[in-house]
Amino acid sequence: MERPLHPFEQPRMLPIADIVQETENVRTFFFAVELHSKPGQFVIMWIPRVDEKPFSIAYDEDGKLGLSIAKVGRFTEKLFEYKKGDLVGIRGPYGSPFTLQEGSKRILLVGGGYGVAPLATLASQALARGITVDFCNGARTKTQLLFMKRLKAMKIHLHIATDDGSEGRKGFVTDVAAELLAKNSYDVVYTCGPELMEQKVVNAASEKNVPCQVSIERYMKCGFGICGACCLDGSGKRMCLEGPVVSGEFARTQSEFGKFHRIASGHKIFFDAR
Amino acid sequence: MDISTRIGSLKLENPTILASGILGVSRASLMHVFSNGAGACVIKSISLKERVGHHAPNMITYEGGMLNAVGYSNPGVDEAREEFKELNNVGGPVLASIIGQNAEEFGQMAEKLLPGEFSAVEAVLSCPHTPGYGTMAGQGTPKSTEEITKAIRSKTQLPLFIKISPDSQPIGEVAKAAEAAGADGIVAVNTMGPGMIVDIQTGQPILHFKVGGVSGVALRPIAVRCIYDIRKAVKIPIIGVGGVTTGRDAVEMMMVGATAVEIGTAIYSRGIDVFAKVSDEIRAFMQEKGYKKLEDFVSLTHKLEG
Known part of the structure; x- marks a missing residue:
């Protein structure tokens, strides 16, 4: 007779099925597996004898998991040497997701950098429910704008801002978002990206009394609520478990946000305010 | 029904304590744990200088519990003093956890960290996976335990608890050395091992440090036997730790001589409200058995032996 073993967390080794160059510094690594995650959740990737790091999920549909990753340090430099067929460890999905609300008619999504990844998935789920989507995508310059092909293929209202004006509006994506909030009526605002950008969006939504969901990214080790590295000052809540997606009103009460x-x-x- | 407990001069509303190294990195994280029912909290261990710890994976779980090799990541004593302020209103007593590479460094830690608002201090002589510290630095012997305990004792009046390793045997001798050197209590036990788990697709140990301390249910029967041995060796109070997951486990540790229990790994399997759950389960057990207070069954196993 077989008796059930307790569930546990260990990386599952998966071969890289495909690698797509997104921008000069970002590649999407695909795996032939579907985790049935929700937008905003993340996985933790292990490279043996190097390190283990959390990544947000960019694609998780049609039997494919995709992680869009920027080359920024020791771990990702090693990953960028990996070829199709090489094995890495994946565990997850973890964390709280972005959620679409019953009865939403029009929503505003504001992304910056790779924060755009989960919002793109959320946008396609919103469209499938007949919700109108305004999507703001911002970056420093045109070549750093992520997922433009994916976003342009969707029936969304796409608003682009670059700091240098090389594509879309010249200026900050937060200004574009504030104008949209002033002009249109939204049921929910969703934001994911650099934290100072997120904070501006959260505050702008709060001023208009529009509910907001924000993803707060924190350094984490375990991903399952034990190590404490991702506890927020304010509530002590763990961003791997009780986050990363939280309400804007909750974020505003957290002293470190x-x-x-x-x-x-x-x-x-401390974040470097520009 | 009264489940409050006294550990020497320390009074707790219930006998569940957050174990060191789990959460406990910030004042806010302690508040979160207290709001989920803990009777006391131990902070994550602090060293003199900032430590980034080992690369990840630092923690993995398996059928028997968890393996961890965090490597004492902490911001160092100066930033820790800033972090752990205003502890009198976080929800209960907070124990400082200190580490050092030798007796002198433990003494320095006591001097630098403890004049804050901590209720007690737990000195860890027993980490199995950090070079320079704990059992990897030979701190688990009776002689080393005596030296370190004396060095801390000379620098603080706070209740002093020495956390010892299940791999330091005979464990009663280690506890005796701590008691003789002025410790107010024993925390038994730290993680055991170290152990290793290998990914069979690649043949690679999963923990970056390759080996790590074993905690959780696999450790529990060993912890219970260690507490049983220590109770026979010393008079000072024992805080039991090692795989406590349910009220039954807490009661078991108290029956062999503990007056409170620390909980860590069970946060993984039962959630952060494991403290409230374990307290409720202890109350339900006491109701069933007609016990009115914890003293009614603390050290019962020894009393039966006469």
């Missing part, structure tokens, strides 16, 4: 985050040692690093 938009101010600082902690690194591996627990040392605080």
Whole structure:
């Protein structure tokens, strides 16, 4: 007789099925697996003898998992040497997702950098429910705008802003979002990207009394609520489990939101306000 | 029904304590744990200087519990003093956890960290997976335990608990050394091992440090036997730790001599409200057995032996 074993967390080794160059610094790594995750959730990737890091899920449909990853440090430099067929470990999905509300008619999505990845998935799910989507995508310059092909293929109202004006509006994506909030009536605002951008969007939504959902990214080790690295000052809530997606009103009560985050040692690093 | 407990001069509303190294990285994280029913909290261990710890994976779970090799990541004593302020209104007593590479460093830690608002101090002589510290630095012997305990004792009046390793045997001798050197209590036990789990697709150990301390249900019977041995060796209070997951497990540890229990790994399997759940389960057990207070069954196993 077989008796059930307790569930546990260990990486599942998967071969890289495909690699797509998204921008000069970002590649999407595909795996032939579907995790049935929800937009805003994340996985943790292991490269043996290197490290383990969390990544948001860019694609999880039609039997394909896609992670869009920027080359930024020791771990991702190693990953960018990997070829099709090489094995990496994946565990998850983890964390709270973005959720579409019953009865929503029109929503505003504001993304920056790879924060656009989960919002693109959310947008396609909203369209399938007949919700009108305004999508703001911002970056420093045209070549850093992520998922433009994917976004342009969707029946959304796409609003682009670049700091240098090389595509779309010249300026900050938060200004575009504020104008849209002033002009249109939205049921929910969703935002994911650099934290100072998120904070502006959260505050703008709050001023208009529009509910908001925001993804708060924090350094994390375990991903299952044990290590404490991702606890927020304010509530102590764990962004791997009780986050990363939280309500804007909750975020506004957290003393570290938009101010600082902690690194591996627990040392605080303050966001550099521009 | 009264499930409050005394550990020496320390009074707790219930006998569940957050174990060191789990959450406990910030004042806010302690508040979150207290609001989920903990009777006390131990902070994540602090060293003199900032430590980033080992690369990840730092923690993995398996059928028997968890393996971890975090490597004492912490911001160092100066930033920790700033972090752990205003502890009198977080929800209960907070124990500082300190580590050092030798007796002198433990003494320095006591001097630098403890003049804050901590209710007690837990000195860890027993980590199995960090070079320079714990059992990897030979801190698990009776002689080393005595030296370190004396060094801390000379620098603080706070209740002093020494956390020892299940791999330091005979464990009663280690506890005796701590008691003789002035410790107010023993915390038994740290993780065991270290152990190793290998990914069979690649042949690679999963933890980046390759080996890690074993906690959770696999550790529990060993912890219970260690507490049983320590109770026979010393008079000072024991805080039991190692795989406590349910009220039954907490009661079991108290029956062999603990007056409170620390909980860590069970947050994974039962959620952060495991503290409230374990307290409720202890109350239900006491109701069933007609016990009015914890003393009615603390050290019962020893009393039966006469």
